[in-house]
Amino acid sequence: MPVAEQRPTLAERRKAETRLDIARIAARLFAEHGTAEVTADRIAAEAGIGLRTFYRYARTKEDAVEPMLTTGAQRWIEAISTGPHRLPTLAELEVAAVQAVTVEVGEDFELTRGLLRAMETDPALRAVWHRINMEGERELRCALAELAGPDADPVQLRLLAAAAAGAIRIALEQWAIADETGSAGAAAGAGESTPAALVVRCIRALGAGI
Template identity: 35%
Template sequence: MTASRGRTGRPPLTQERKAEIRLEIARAAVDLFVDQGVAATTGEQIGQAVGVSARTVWRYFPSKESCVGPLLTAGIDAIAACLREWEPGRPLGEAFARRLETDQRLVGGPDPATVGALVRLARTEPALRAVWLQTYDEAEPAFARALADRAGVPAGDFRPAIQAAMFNAALRAAVEHHAWRAADTAATAADPATVRAELAEAIRAALVVASEGVN
């Protein structure tokens, strides 16, 4: 009786490493989109930029435009956690202020300037715009669940759903406002810490306006 042979070849990638590869592909895709345009960029070029094959790129993403998704979704869980922990009676902008200063996922991840460039591209590239808006569509139920948990009501309750929609719109408006403003100022050349601080302030200000409601 012969002994069974063990598995050979490379060990399977961990979920953490897979997430890192997705983020590397996302950054490379944005850089190429900015440098030469979306239409001129291929999956092969995106793969070459991070040292993987085009086949690997397509294993992770269904299209070149969808490659940017990880840059946009990185902060959803962190934002939902902030909403869940938001203390009753505490202003929303104040509740987020400290987390905005310390949690990079809430303000553009490790490279907020890259996210800003992506948002500006999405203004004129319909396929990227679709990915950008889809990110917020997918985030809204997570925000609604967090607000429902905070209030101790069922996830399908109407009030948390409305609050999540308002919060989501304010968040998107803040990120877009900051990105478009940066395109017209010296902010595009600022260091990441400065860009992150300015984006955090835009988000905080937007949340203050959203919490005030419509008068």
């Protein structure tokens, strides 16, 4: 008999909501001013919390934006983990990835885009983004290993995880900057101005051998 999934407690849900609220404020400030001009005090003040409370939710001011950048990856890995107990194909990884990055246009959508754009010239944000991606790749590799079983080739698992995670990272980065100068069509190709469309392009390029 399957074990029922344990739901987060009310306290856990409130903590996650507060962390996301802080992330949204930090993301907006970083995108508008850059990390160098924004202090943890300012983020905390705009979030309506004390500095000590802020540091209970984030190790550094840059780390505060992590929830804005990890949500899609978490959805993707969760979707993959519930699949058949075998190594998924690139096509299956693509379907799960498209579902993970397909979101309604709204404030979070634009805040994430602003963060990724700011990252291009902000080493502190770029370091957070690269760390998040490395952790996501490791989590994906663990999920693939669980599905593939103990006899799976560890090199194949590492290559697949690195390639798939890299494809999504590139897709998101390209989406963020593609229409910054009004040249989305030239930069991404016709019809490729959304994260989902660019994810499809990148993963299929892997399957075709680039």
